[in-house]
Amino acid sequence: MNNTHSKTQINTHSNTHRTSEKQKGRNQNSQSANNPVDLSVNIAGVQFKNPVIAASGTFGFGEEYAQLVNVDALGGICSKGLTLEARQGNTGKRLHETASGLINSIGLENPGIETFIKRQLKTMLSFDTVSIANLSGSTIESYVEGARLLDETEIPMIELNISCPNVKQGGMAFGLDPISAAEVTTAVRKATRKPLIVKLSPNAPKLLSVAEAVQESGADALSLINTIQAMAINID
Missing domain, CATH: 1.20.5 (Single alpha-helices involved in coiled-coils or other helix-helix interfaces)
Incomplete structure (x- = not known):
């Protein structure tokens, strides 16, 4: 039994x-x-479900396109360029269609970092995707202060836009020269513990030298590239 x-x-x-x-x-x-197929990628210690990331400036803060596309399907979304103070952007015509593309002149219109943190960040973080804050500035000091504010949030990564004009150096973009690119990268690196992507300018005479300079100055990853300059002439 x-x-x-x-x-x-x-x-x-x-x-x-x-x-x-x-x-x-x-x-x-x-x-x-x-x-x-496993499409996941790891960038600077941050895990993305796939490598498709909506570029800064083309996708707002995500919520603008939520009714049109499945934002959660993306690997990540990068915010519009954020500056310390709010900007109204350029006046007049901002988009012009040509036979071979679309020319834009937006002027970094954005609500400012503090307003972004109060109003847009929560919704942006609610999507099932990695959120990245694009940081722009006109002086090293403004970059640093912006990085400090973002460092106190839950945003996983910061993308440093060094194509902005340096008002203290005659308006030449930070990203055109390896020395100025390294200076702003070093300063921002000290101001935040978050993974730092540096977005390079395609207009740099020696882009490789700029890339090496920002890497040595603390960049965790590089983003290639920012907007290409363009011109359309109406001969009629």
């Missing part, structure tokens, strides 16, 4: 084990069918 009971227990456990293994196999097959 005891032997029979013992045998029954063993058989029952064995059958349950086999059933569990079959179910596990079906779950794995189902998961593989839904996600046949």
Whole structure:
């Protein structure tokens, strides 16, 4: 009687084990069918579900396009360029369609970092994707203060836009010269503990030298590239 009971227990456990293994196999097959390829990437210690990231300036703060696309399907979204103070942007015509593309002149219109933190950040972080704050400035001091404010938030990463004009150096963009690019990167690196992406300017005479300079100054990753300068002439 005891032997029979013992045998029954063993058989029952064995059958349950086999059933569990079959179910596990079906779950794995189902998961593989839904996600046949692992597209996840790790950038500077931050995990992205895929490498598709909405670039700064083209996607607002995410909520602007939430009714049109599935924001959660993206690997990440990078905010509009944020400055310490709010900016109204350029006046007049901002977009001009040409035969071969679209020319824009926005002028870094944005609500300012403090307003962004109070109003847009919560919604941006609510999406099932990595949020990145694009930081712009006109002086090293403004970059540093902006980085300090963002460092106190839950934003996972900061993208440093060094294509902005340096008002203390005659208006030449920080990213055109390796020395000025290194200076602003070093200053921002000291102001934040967050992973730092540096977005380079395509107009730099020696782009490789700029890239090496910001890497040595603390950049965790590079973003290539910012807006290309353009011009359209109406000959009619």
